[in-house]
Amino acid sequence: MIQGIPIQCFLIVSTIMFFIGICGFIIRHNLITILMSVELILNSVNINFLVFNKYLFPHQLQGHFFAMIVVAIAASEAAVAIALFINMYRKFNNIEVENINEMKY
Amino acid sequence: MELNQIMFFLLAGLILIFSLLTITSRMILRAAIYLLIVLVATSGLYFMLNFEFIAAIQLTLYAGGIVVLIIFSILLTSHISHKFEQPAVANAFAGILTGILGCGVALWSIMKFPFTPTTQPPLEVNMKQIGMHLLNTGNYGYALPFEVISVLLLAAMIAAIVIAKKGN
């Protein structure tokens, strides 16, 4: 509980950040920017976990641990994703998302 | 206006502005730097919440690790001076529409929801507490997720090496 700042303020910030991330995910063509958008999304979720922990359930550490797990997943996801991008770059000589359409009809 | 409020709005403003810049910047390296700023500002929020440990993780892992990884891959795959083309109108429209619509729905429900905190006494958060819980197998113990996430990290590491290896 922080004096003078209601929980909604944090939530509004994280929500806007989340949807900016989604917006970026849909708009951008470069796979690395898309990955950055995903990081934004994960980060906003992290804020939510911690804020809920702080404001609503201060007697536990659940938010903490979930935030840590999310960070770990983000790290591993980034590692695998970047490995894939490098592989793709070798194949197409760029990393535009339009090139990945193997799942096409 | 109190100091922590000023601090909060400063950090919130930084986060939002640089998030927007991250997804709109047409220079990819700049986008990565903007993302770094967002992540650092977020860790500032964590400091405000008195979560020093998680803030430190945020700084070291996110800002230090992931962003460095991203910049590294940018250097491998892109030309620094290369400017992106403007996104397609349909894509941009779809993305902005989804963003605004979803944002509106989420904000509306946040505003409507009555958040009621527990009445139990708060737990003091320090390194020792976190460590005890993290490796505890009893009540409020997180030994199992800890082990699972460590296996996941190992698997991701091996996968990254195998995928990025040349000549497969």
Added chain:
Amino acid sequence: MIDYTYTVWIPLIPLFMFLILGLLGMKMKGSLAGIIGSSGLFITTVLSYITAYLYFFKTGEVDGTYQTITAFNTEWLNFTDTLRIHMGVMLDPISVMMLVVVSTVSLMIHIYSLGYMKGEKGFQRFYAFLSFFTFSMLGLVIATNIFQMYIGFELVGISSYILIGFYYEKPPAVAASKKAFIVTRFADLGFLIGILIISFYTKTFDFDKLISSDGSIFSGMNTASFMGVSAITWALLLIFMGCAGKSAMFPFHIWLPDAMEGPTPVSALIHAATMVVAGVYLVARMFIVFHFQVPGALIVVAYIGAFTSLIAAIVACTQFDIKRILAYSTLSQIGYMILALGVSGYGGEEGVGYMASMFHLFTHAMFKALLFLIAGSVIHAVHTNDLREMGNLRKYMPVTFITFVVALLAISGIPPFSGFWSKDEILAAALEHNKLIFYSSVFVAGLTAFYMSRLFFSVFFGKKPHYEHKPQESPLTMTIPLMFLAAVSIFAGFIPFSRFVTTDGKAFETTLNYMIAVPSVLIALIGIGIAYFLYFKESNVPDKISSSLGIFYKTALNKFYFDEMWLFVTKKIIFNLISNPIAWFDRHIVDGAMNGVAWVIEKSSYKIKGLQSGQLQQYAFVFISGSVILVLCFIYWLN
């Protein structure tokens, strides 16, 4: 008591031959296939002769009556308690006689084909299907129940179809095989309905129960009626429809002349001696039912037989294709058998018509097969079917010539050749029961003598056409069957048939009735005399006569326009009024509905396909906007 179980091998050996030749025939040389087929059939023939000997002379009569023996019977299909179909072997005088006829003629044709079909493409196939036909025919003959007989009818129909279409590169052969199949199949439909009606009321298929009962099982059928005619009459008339189809009786006779497109041995076997008498055999088999339950149906049978024999004889006088002449002659002679059954009574002397019919079946099978084989021999030598392109062959083909003399005298009814005896009995039976049919039969006897002599004189005497190849006598494989059949045709008349085959199984003595025999011989001689006068020397008298007959001659030449009538009925009436609307309905409504569904799905699939673009961001957009809409819905519904 003699164990007849071995008779089951009589039909099974040809079946095995069919399987062996059909599956392995392409691997072996043609002559080997022919020898395998013929030797298999030889065993069958020997078994048939043994059976006949044992049946007539060893088991013999019990209380003066030949018994019906069920040598073998096994359940084949078991549908319900009442609907079971058996397969088996039934021996009684007529089936034993038919065994002998079928296996003898079939063996002769197998041997003959070794020479006649030599070097033909598909020789092995020919033998395989000959064996198959023999199997089907024997299975039909020994049927223990009416359903087995129906199966035999269908099997001989299909093998006839295959063998007529043996030269499947020739369009007329294909058309003829289709015509034969469709016409007989259509008639068999009536047979099947008749069977179903009978079995519905009597709850049985077995000939044993149908024939030997006192008629009580038909009591339900006499009371039940449809359109003012009792069920049993309907059933028997429908069964007779099947007989008429198979035996090429009016109005189903149109397929038989066309069937001559097949190889000549096939015509001899199937379309002269065996398959076409299946209908006669079936009527004889059901004779007791016909006679005691519905005498009216028998009168119909008699008139149809007489009518067919008359028109076929008239048409035969005008044709030029030698095989067609023989085909119409066959029609005419089968008409004789049918009318003899129609005028027959039951028991002892009364049943002379029945006996005469079977007798004529026997003798006719022999001399008609002989005639066809002679025709085949002639065609083999001169490479044409047309009577007008032949003549003066007696010098080139002495064996063929002499055997033809025998066959001519046999079919014309000149004593002591076999045809005389059987025809005489038929005339006697007809005289006793129906004067009109008697006179028509006598007239047909004269016509028969005339057209056969016309054929004889035209082929072996008359003009001396120029042959491109000098005609030669056929090889021994072909002449041996000719001589054998000729010998049988000479002596078969002396078999005392009335001692073996009678309506009630009791033997009786027949005496030669000179009141009938003398005029019939005289009229036959007159027929031969006219033919001699017209055709022995080349002359233009026949042309003058035919042109003076004008319209009548033209009608006969065109086979009384029966083909055209059928075409009119089928094409103009049935196709236009029934088939076309149904086809339209099927094409536009049924197919249209299905095609419409398919069209809608195809079009919508093309539209939907675009959704699977493979574009990650599109998926993300759809996923997220979908979730947002779901959330909106939840919020709306929950508040």
